[in-house]
Amino acid sequence: MVSTLRLSTDELAFALLLSDQPVAAQQVLVSSIGRELSKEEAQGRLSAAGNALFGQGLVDIRDDGSIVSSPVLTEVSLVLTRAAATLRFTLSAPTGQRALSYHFLDDAIYEHWVDRGVAHVVSRVSEDAIMEGCVAFFNLSDLQEIAVATGMLPDAVFRQALRQHDVTATIGLLRDYGIAEDTGMLLAEDMVHTQAIGDMLAIYYHGDNRAPMSDEGCLVVLGQQRFWLFQPVKQGEDVQVMLLPGTIDSVREQVQRLTRVCRQIAAREAAVARTGKE
Structure with a gap:
């Protein structure tokens, strides 16, 4: 990953499904609205997310109709479901809760946070970014x-x-x-x-x-x-x-x-x- 990838919760759920992570996909969908979705509602949201990802070049459709993720989207799914360890900062205040995570996979570090509850932001970062993120996160x-x-x-x-x-x-x-x-x-x-x-x-x-x-x-x-x-x-x-x-x-x-x-x-x-x- 050479840059930051920003995905809506529905787009991330779609990416996780493509990576054969249905439980994680369901958790992401539920977390975005705070309740279980009907089958029809989930299918509608995921269909729209798939179209959006196709428009961004993050998924492709093969001749046989199967859908495949781009390497960067596959990488994000892998990081969020198979990281070996995570250094996580959390903060609870009267205004709500926030979290900032640094996922460790092999020799790489990935920063992950959720922007206003609707967009997952994932970046590959250096080790120095962890301290910078910590100071900013806790102000x-x-x-x-x-x-x-x-x-x-x-x-x-x-x-x-x-x-x-x-x-x-x-x-x-x-x-x-x-x-x-x-x-x-x-x-x-x-x-x-x-x-x-x-x-x-x-x-x-x-x-x-x-x-x-x-x-x-x-x-x-x-x-x-x-x-x-x-x-x-x-x-x-x-x-x-x-x-x-x-x-x-x-x-x-x-x-x-x-x-x-x-x-x-x-x-x-x-x-x-x-x-x-x-």
Whole structure:
């Protein structure tokens, strides 16, 4: 893929059908309107999508009447259904939820996002694009950095703090678990008055149904003026949440760490695939 490909949800569903991915195609269609479609409605939408793709030169009709995808459309379908790993950013705010994904397949990385819920945008990108996308996605460049933020909270306490409605009570809770007073005052304010909560996850896929799973990631809490970065850490049977410096450099370190995880997963899968062909 040498450029960005932009597909409507119906066009993507059509492409997935051509790639023998009917379940994925159905999921894409349902996600676009939030309900199941009748057979007639689905056929009508897919027929229109096929015509649009033909007009763009992304599908062709053979002499025997069969329909074939162009190489770039086949590539997109493969990336979205067979990626070895995905580094995904998500953000939940009162205005809704958004996601930005970087899919890893063999030695390539593909950026994928949905524009206003109606168009899937897929591009082959360099590794540097992941950090650029992260900063823009979370709007970090417009927020203050907190370089001295450090500490560790039990996962249950961290979640309790996010549910608090009183800043003073949250300051006390954070103080009880060793968060410095100056840091705790700012953190408590942003936990009580959170603007959005996001995460960064290194995702791998398990089993024949490719269930997404993740063992590595970070949490991002956005306040009105600041952002906070947290890393869950497993200690035996317990999970602790480590408060990391809320800086662009700290985010870069985590993005690089998660990128390495995804690359390692993709490399292992590629090696297994090569072995199977030998």
